[in-house]
Amino acid sequence: MDHIPDDLSGLSDSEATALCELLRARLIDTVSRTGGHLASSLGAVEIIVAIHRVFHTSQDRLVFDVGHQCYAHKILTGRNEAMETLRTLGGIAGFPKPSESDCDAFVAGHASNSVSVAIGMARARTLQKGKYHVLALIGDGALSGGMAYEGLSDAGDSGEPLIVILNDNGMSITKSVGGVADHLARQRLKPQYLRFKKGYRKVMSVLPLGGHIYNVTHKVKTAIKETLLPCSLFEDMGITYLGPVDGHDVKRLTRLLNYAKELDGPVLLHVRTVKGKGYSPAERNPDRFHGVGRFCVETGELLHPAGPNFSSVFGQTMCQLAEEDGAVCAITAAMQSGTGLDQFAQQFPERFFDVGIAEGHAVAMAAGMAKQGMKPVFAVYSSFLQRAYDMLIHDIALQQLHVVLAVDRAGLVGEDGETHHGVFDAAFLDTIPGMTVLCPSNFQELRSMLRYAVFQVPGPVAIRYPKGNEGTFQSDTGSVKSCLLQEGKDITLIGYGMMINQLLECADRLVEHGIHADIIKLNCITPIDLEPIAASVKKTKRLFCAEDSIMANCVGQRLLSALALRGISVERGALVNTGSTFVTHGTVSQLQELCGLDGAHLYQQALEVCGYGKQ
Structure with a gap:
């Protein structure tokens, strides 16, 4: 990909359009090899480029909603080469991540919170007398979440300068009424109209009776607009509505963002886009390419088609x-x-x-x-x-x-x-x-x-139940309680869900050292059937619990507490889980190894519980 300038503010409209095409090609090529959220990122390319032409995201705050549309933003903020590592262990994340770049204002993996976060940043700016701009980029799907309206309502009431960009790909926003509405929408977004509107406000503010005249004309205009345009909801909240506008016209988007930047209050820019824009397989099937595995660019077919899961x-x-x-x-x-x-x-x-x-x-x-x-x-x-x-x-x-x-x-x-x-x-x-x-x-x-x-x-x-396929353990235990899969005398291995596969592997390797394990499979973890566990631990005196869950209130902790309350002593034990921190991105097998939850690590830890040193 050609060199990307650090500052896009000097790009001509034709150069910005060319950049959008380069970004699309880069996104398709990268995601075809790494997998990721393609359709949403393709649909937002012009929006991202326009934002970077008008604002400086290292100082101005751009808050994504969900964040799966951020790939072009990552490329434009010094991470173009790193896109080869997208969503891989040790590489860059598939969502905005402030620890990666100062240009990522906020972590964004879940939906509908962007406006709330943005109004918080805007208020912090005002209190600290800052000079930066705050934007929230939210998709129309995220508007189906009630928290988005809580944020919009508060933003409108606050009067804080804030720009909300609504990326509408046709999923949730009601269509405007016919050709008249489309015509009026186009007219009210023309630069000459916006300049006239700004000048009219200024003149009316200084003329005698100007305030009264402005209020009358504003009410007439509002009545017509509410009848024909889909913006009354936002303006009733106290938010200036701009749109709808073609989200793939980077020239018009840039002009509108410059105008919105000058308004002293909350603004919502309604942008219409095509999800998957520029890649026909994604345009035809945006759901399939929302989150996609590695695929063939020429055909759009997955390289590894998914089987039953x-x-x-x-x-x-x-x-x-x-x-x-x-x-x-x-x-x-x-x-x-x-x-x-x-x-x-x-x-x-x-x-x-x-x-x-x-x-x-x-x-x-x-x-x-x-x-x-x-x-x-x-x-x-x-x-x-x-x-x-x-x-x-x-x-x-x-x-x-x-x-x-x-x-x-x-x-x-x-x-x-x-x-x-x-x-x-x-x-x-x-x-x-x-x-x-x-x-x-x-x-x-x-x-x-x-x-x-x-x-x-x-x-x-x-x-x-997990994402993906089942493991090697295929039996139906026919129970919703604790189930003894294998009988031993030296250690009690406990797990549930997919972790039972790693524990079976661990038990097989322990036999090489003459260690025979009770393996108890928990089919129900709330409430826990304690009887077979208590009986086993009384015999082995050793408890080893593995689970892909956070440490706090994990099953292992609950078991130790319940056994202690019964007066059953555990002489040696280990609880293996995902720990007390957040786990990064990578393949599941890589992350299991990172957390010590793969068969090899469980085997080593179980050996130590049984009194053996590291092998």
Whole structure:
């Protein structure tokens, strides 16, 4: 890729257009080899270039929402060569990360918070008498989250100078009414109109009766505009609305950002874009290229097509359960494909509900459905379920309502990194009274446990399962309690979910030293069936628990506490987990090794518990 200037403010319009094409080519080439969020980044190229022509992100604050549209920004802020390491261990992250660059204003992996963060920065600027500008770049999908409106409402009320750029690719914003609306929108964004508007305000402010005349004309204009243009919602909040404008016209975007920069108050610039712009496979199928693995640039086909995975098995099983019982419903928060619910949505459209990026609402709605006799199943990524913790307690647990949480992406998820690892749900779900948490280790156990959760558990229940394929452990233990997989006398190995594969590998290697382990598989981690564990530890006196979960309130800590309360002593033990810090991005196997959760590291640590030094 040609040299990228450090300062884009001097670029001509034609040079800026050429730069956009170079950036697109670079993005397609890079993501084809690393995987990542392609369609959203392609759709935002002109927006990013226009921002960098008008603002200096090392001083001005650009807050991304979700952040999966930030790749062009990374290239323009000194990380072009580093794009070869995108989402790889030790390389740059797939989301904005201030530790990488001063030009990344804020971590952004989840949705709908950008305006709230930006208004906080704007207020800090005012209090500190700073001179920088603050922008929030938010997609229309993120506007389905209620927090976005909380931020917009406060921003409008504050009067703080702030620019919100709404990147609308047609998912959520209502279309304006016909050709008249489009014509008026174009007219009100012309430079001569904007100059006239600015001058008119200035003149009216000094003329006798100018204030009265301005108020009358403003009311007439507002009435017409509210009838024909989709902006009254924002202006009712006290936000100046500009748009809609073609998001792939870098010249007009630059002009509008310069104008918005001069306005003394909150501004929303409504930009219409095409997700996947410039790469026809992504334009035709933006969902598939939202988050994509390595692919062939010429054909758009994945180099390693995905086979069956936990999400797809969940979706298939949901269809079977819905055929058996008309009360079974599926809910998702803008993750229909990701959670495997495409087939369910086609077969049972009247019982499928995509509520947008609104996990708190999804949980509360599920509670309402359950209260009235339905059997709602909310499929949600583990890291996104964190956003609904209050509703889990207040709306579900207090009344012990039967809501099923299908917690996808539990454990280490890989390349998406810190913002997406599902290492907290096992800890926080355990704090909720009456909650049952099931942990399948393979596809068949997922099928069995989902059926059990939907038809037999009386109160709230969660089933947590990982991203991707199953491991070598294929048996269906046929139980929702603790299960003794292998009998020994020297050490008690305990795990759940996919970690059982590493523990089996560890046990096989321990035999080489004459060490025979009890292996206990926890099919349910809340509440825990303590009896087989207590019996085993009484025999072995050694406890070794491995889990891809945060240390605080991990299963191992809970077991040690429960055993101590029973007066059962553990002479030697080890708890292996993801620790007390955030885990970076990389492949799952690399991250397991980093955390000491791979078979080789578990073997070494188990040897030490058994009194052997490092081998």
